[in-house]
Amino acid sequence: MSEPLLSCRDLHVRFKTHEGEVHAVKGVDFEVRAGDCLGIVGESGSGKTQTTMALMGLLAGNAAASGNVRFRGEEILNAPAARLNRIRGRRMSMVFQDPMASLTPFMRVGAQLCEVLRQHFGMSRPAAKARALEGLEIVQIPEPRQRYDMYPHQLSGGQRQRVMIAQALLCEPDLLIADEPTTALDLTIQAQILDFLRSLKKRTTIVIITHDLGVVAGLCDKVLVMQNGGVVERGATEAIFNASKHPYTQSLLAALPRPARSAGRPPAAPRAGMAAGNRALLRVDGLKVHFPTRAQHGLRSRTVPLKAVDGVSFRIEPGETVGIVGESGCGKSTLSRAVLQLIGATGGRIVWQGEDLSGLSRKAMNERRRHLGVVFQDPLSSLNPRMTIGSIIAEPLRRFYPEMGRKERDAAVLKALRDVGLDREHRGRYPHEFSGGQCQRASIARAMIVKPKLLVCDEPVSSLDVSTRRQIIRLLQELGGRHEVAIIFISHDLSVVRVVCDRVLVMYLGRIVEAADRNTLFDSPAHPYTQALISAIPALELASRPPRQRIVLRGDPPSPTAPPSGCVFRTRCPVATDLCGEQAPPLRKLGNGARVACHHA
Amino acid sequence: MTPPSAASGETAAGGGAPDPQGRSLWQDAITRFRGHRAAMASTWVLGAIALLAILVPEFWPNSLDDVNWDYLESPPTTDNLLWFGTDVNGRDMFSRTFHGARISLAIGVLTTLVALIIGVAYGAIAGYRGGLPGDLMMRLVDVLYSLPALFFVIILVTVFGNSFLLIFLCIGAVEWLTLARIVRGQTLSIKEKEYVQSARAAGLSTPAILLKYIVPNAIGPVIAYVTLLIPINIIVESYLSFLGLGVQEPYTSWGRLISQGADEIGNAPWLLIIPASFLAVTLFCFNFIGDGLRDALDPKDRSR
Ligand SMILES: Nc1ncnc2c1ncn2[C@@H]1O[C@H](COP(=O)(O)OP(=O)(O)OP(=O)(O)O)[C@@H](O)[C@H]1O
Numbered sequence: 001m002s003e004p005l006l007s008c009r010d011l012h013v014r015f016k017t018h019e020g021e022v023h024a025v026k027g028v029d030f031e032v033r034a035g036d037c038l039g040i041v042g043e044s045g046s047g048k049t050q051t052t053m054a055l056m057g058l059l060a061g062n063a064a065a066s067g068n069v070r071f072r073g074e075e076i077l078n079a080p081a082a083r084l085n086r087i088r089g090r091r092m093s094m095v096f097q098d099p100m101a102s103l104t105p106f107m108r109v110g111a112q113l114c115e116v117l118r119q120h121f122g123m124s125r126p127a128a129k130a131r132a133l134e135g136l137e138i139v140q141i142p143e144p145r146q147r148y149d150m151y152p153h154q155l156s157g158g159q160r161q162r163v164m165i166a167q168a169l170l171c172e173p174d175l176l177i178a179d180e181p182t183t184a185l186d187l188t189i190q191a192q193i194l195d196f197l198r199s200l201k202k203r204t205t206i207v208i209i210t211h212d213l214g215v216v217a218g219l220c221d222k223v224l225v226m227q228n229g230g231v232v233e234r235g236a237t238e239a240i241f242n243a244s245k246h247p248y249t250q251s252l253l254a255a256l257p258r259p260a261r262s263a264g265r266p267p268a269a270p271r272a273g274m275a276a277g278n279r280a281l282l283r284v285d286g287l288k289v290h291f292p293t294r295a296q297h298g299l300r301s302r303t304v305p306l307k308a309v310d311g312v313s314f315r316i317e318p319g320e321t322v323g324i325v326g327e328s329g330c331g332k333s334t335l336s337r338a339v340l341q342l343i344g345a346t347g348g349r350i351v352w353q354g355e356d357l358s359g360l361s362r363k364a365m366n367e368r369r370r371h372l373g374v375v376f377q378d379p380l381s382s383l384n385p386r387m388t389i390g391s392i393i394a395e396p397l398r399r400f401y402p403e404m405g406r407k408e409r410d411a412a413v414l415k416a417l418r419d420v421g422l423d424r425e426h427r428g429r430y431p432h433e434f435s436g437g438q439c440q441r442a443s444i445a446r447a448m449i450v451k452p453k454l455l456v457c458d459e460p461v462s463s464l465d466v467s468t469r470r471q472i473i474r475l476l477q478e479l480g481g482r483h484e485v486a487i488i489f490i491s492h493d494l495s496v497v498r499v500v501c502d503r504v505l506v507m508y509l510g511r512i513v514e515a516a517d518r519n520t521l522f523d524s525p526a527h528p529y530t531q532a533l534i535s536a537i538p539a540l541e542l543a544s545r546p547p548r549q550r551i552v553l554r555g556d557p558p559s560p561t562a563p564p565s566g567c568v569f570r571t572r573c574p575v576a577t578d579l580c581g582e583q584a585p586p587l588r589k590l591g592n593g594a595r596v597a598c599h600h601a
Numbered sequence: 602m603t604p605p606s607a608a609s610g611e612t613a614a615g616g617g618a619p620d621p622q623g624r625s626l627w628q629d630a631i632t633r634f635r636g637h638r639a640a641m642a643s644t645w646v647l648g649a650i651a652l653l654a655i656l657v658p659e660f661w662p663n664s665l666d667d668v669n670w671d672y673l674e675s676p677p678t679t680d681n682l683l684w685f686g687t688d689v690n691g692r693d694m695f696s697r698t699f700h701g702a703r704i705s706l707a708i709g710v711l712t713t714l715v716a717l718i719i720g721v722a723y724g725a726i727a728g729y730r731g732g733l734p735g736d737l738m739m740r741l742v743d744v745l746y747s748l749p750a751l752f753f754v755i756i757l758v759t760v761f762g763n764s765f766l767l768i769f770l771c772i773g774a775v776e777w778l779t780l781a782r783i784v785r786g787q788t789l790s791i792k793e794k795e796y797v798q799s800a801r802a803a804g805l806s807t808p809a810i811l812l813k814y815i816v817p818n819a820i821g822p823v824i825a826y827v828t829l830l831i832p833i834n835i836i837v838e839s840y841l842s843f844l845g846l847g848v849q850e851p852y853t854s855w856g857r858l859i860s861q862g863a864d865e866i867g868n869a870p871w872l873l874i875i876p877a878s879f880l881a882v883t884l885f886c887f888n889f890i891g892d893g894l895r896d897a898l899d900p901k902d903r904s905r
């Protein structure tokens with residue numbers, strides 16, 4: 001057999017830290033042959049990124065790598081920078097997770113692309129420009145000429161990722177390494193990029209690093225599963241997915257949504273209080289949140305409203321879990337913050353237990369907050385770094401039960417810690433001493449300690465690992481059930497929403513486009529946008545099987561400062577007609593109980 | 602600035618062994634500060650200077666304005682306890698140096714404290730309130746900024762009379778401007794953090810959020826600036842006294858001693874070298890203490 005393109009033997013990476021040596025990669029072996037598409041899968045901390053950093057010679061200063069890495073037979077581990085630079089970028093390119101962090105913010109996209117070409121090939125300016133434009137076309141950026149002159153921040157996340165890939169492909173490398181290329185992206189954009197990577201397989205050899213087996217499933221031929229710095233399983237994708245031998249792989253697989261199987265939880269039994277006419281816990285009527293933003297019109301700048309939330313109505317019954325889904329920027333967080341009165345509404349009403357919240361004084365509102373808990377997305381930044389976990393959790397008690405004795409409060413904190421699965425020793429620690437999952441547990445403990453009636457969770461698990469994610473979801477479900485709290489669960493991840501929620505609201509560009517029971521929504525989505533979202537869930541599907549009918553949406557969501565006329569979704573809708581441009585579809589009820597805003601549903 | 606976050610301070614109420622959670626930010630900070638060698642050494646040195654500044658003027662046999670006719674402009678000698686020599690008028694430099702230390706340290710620390718309190722409060726409120734009121738507050742700062750600071754102090758001192766208390770009130774009242782800007786900038790970014798949202802969602806009042814969430818998290822750059830401000834204030838005082846607006850003869854300060862010493866640099870270098878070395882040592886000490894404080898107040902810094 002021919003020589004492998006890249007071979008890696010007994011690779012070790014060790015970091016020197018204040019706490020001693022950290023052995024991050026413990027003897028990894030693998031090889032990549034030309035034309036392969038290899039997926040390296042593992043949770044954060046499993047060493048997958050450090051492995052590739054070692055390959056590329058990009059390890060941090062306190063790291064030491066040992067072993068053998070051969071690229072086309074040439075030893076490149078710990079090779080001098082001069083030799084590496086001949087290979088790096090030119091024969092072997094890398095795409096990083098965060099496209100914003102790896103593009104230079106103050107350089108135009110085109111200039112960055114050209115620089116690579118001029119550096120590696122010494123191309124002339126016009127030649128480089130032509131080549132760069134071609135590169136942008138290959139990655140299917142809409143209007144490449146226009147994007148060529150833009151700065152990275154003017155592009156959307158998906159476009160930036162495409163630029164990164166274009167940059168990596170410019171020198172026609174033999175090997176492309178992509179580290180979590182879709183993790184920072186929205187579901188529909190992820191579907192676009194994966195689609196594109198699939199088409200790229202013909203051109204080059206690819207190594208994809210990801211925590212999401214769903215990404216690997218439809219794309220890679222071979223998989224390497226890593227845990228704690230070592231390889232626990234390897235093989236053809238098909239074999240691993242069908243008959244994995246290692247329990248860790250099995251647990252990762254179990255966490256994946258399966259397209260055929262219906263929801264993971266029986267539909268919520270209709271509760272006594274849910275009969276119509278009964279007072280809802282929360283009622284939102286025509287809520288609008290507009291942010292004034294400056295827009296340039298020729299020479300003058302004008303204030304135009306950015307309609308982050310534009311006429312949203314829904315109600316929440318006691319004890320019910322309602323999911324809000326939609327792509328980034330569709331106004332989910334804004335909606336939740338407006339419901340919590342953390343930002344002022346431009347219009348509409350928020351009625352909490354029969355009382356209009358917008359009329360309340362700040363003081364009166366603060367009193368109502370006892371019943372309104374909140375858990376945010378970023379576990380670390382939602383805890384005050386200068387307070388210990390114990391005082392963070394105790395704070396709502398001090399606020400709402402100032403008369404409570406110290407002993408009593410302490411007992412309550414200990415109980416809360418136990419409830420969320422933290423140890424009592426943990427309360428003297430600071431947030432940064434915890435993992436993301438533990439921080440999120442602390443956030444939940446803080447929110448739940450005063451027994452709220454409504455818990456708003458804004459992407460509570462989005463930044464967590466698959467297995468941690470499952471634990472936190474289970475915790476939320478359990479606490480929600482035990483204390484009868486209603487939960488608003490915001491997420492862009494439909495597979496999570498499907499497990500957790502009784503009812504789902506789908507948002508697009510500040511509006512609700514579909515609202516339905518969980519099962520109705522997932523079994524028979526009525527709105528074209530919902531259909532696209534559901535089909536974009538990277539599911540346990542193999543590339544070799546005939547692909548299921550995938551709806552890949554074109555382009556990005558339009559700007560909320562200038563939403564399209566008529567139906568806001570019409571610019572990306574595969575079934576739009578003329579009517580859609582003229583009239584905004586109202587939210588109307590279908591036979592199966594779902595409410596849908598579409599003329600043709 | 603933060604009240605010790607006490608929930609954790611309530612040790613082991615549930616009974617059992619004293620677990621390690623009796624820590625508040627400040628208790629923790631003290632432990633960490635103790636571990637910072639340079640800061641601890643500086644604290645001792647500064648403490649020694651401060652102690653001498655208190656004791657020497659009270660108990661030293663040579664007072665600050667006794668003229669030693671036999672020792673006009675004498676270099677340091679052991680005769681008559683003239684360890685630091687004498688100045689042109691034959692006055693004991695040892696006594697004068699520590700008299701000066703008293704005034705310089707008091708001015709340095711107190712003016713900075715005034716600036717710190719006004720600046721942090723103003724900046725945090727302006728930043729947290731934001732919007733038009735916040736902007737107006739900062740415009741006012743800009744306007745005050747455009748006045749030359751020293752000029753402003755001079756006006757204040759001439760209008761309100763020349764008293765010791767007034768000097769540091771005046772200097773402090775000018776120097777809070779930069780602090781207000783620093784703190785406002787920090788506040789603007791901190792208030793967008795989710796933990797502040799979470800504090801609001803937990804129904805905390807604005808003062809509580811400012812005290813427990815904003816100020817402790819904004820403190821790093823503030824401390825860095827404050828350690829610079831103390832020596833600056835010591836020097837500002839010397840300008841003022843040079844203009845006849847600071848402390849007056851026979852009282853003295855390091856700033857005055859240095860400017861007088863500079864005039865005699867050719868014939869009596871010790872007149873410059875001695876007070877200048879004290880000022881430099883003090884300056885270094887404040888810097889190290891500042892470093893130590895900043896690290897100590899940051900729970901993330903566990904490296905030392
Ligand atoms: N303070 C603000 N000023 C101006 N525009 C804002 C402000 N906050 C949010 N927006 C805009 O409002 C829109 C909705 O934002 P929001 O954060 O609610 O989206 P989201 O659905 O939560 O997205 P994500 O999934 O990324 O969290 C976005 O276009 C955003 O840029």
Ligand code: SF4
Nearest residue numbers: 567570573580598599
């Ligand atoms: S109304 Fe028209 S554009 Fe809007 S979703 Fe329905 S079909 Fe598509």
Ligand SMILES: [Mg+2]
Nearest residue numbers: 332333334458
């Ligand atoms: Mg959000």
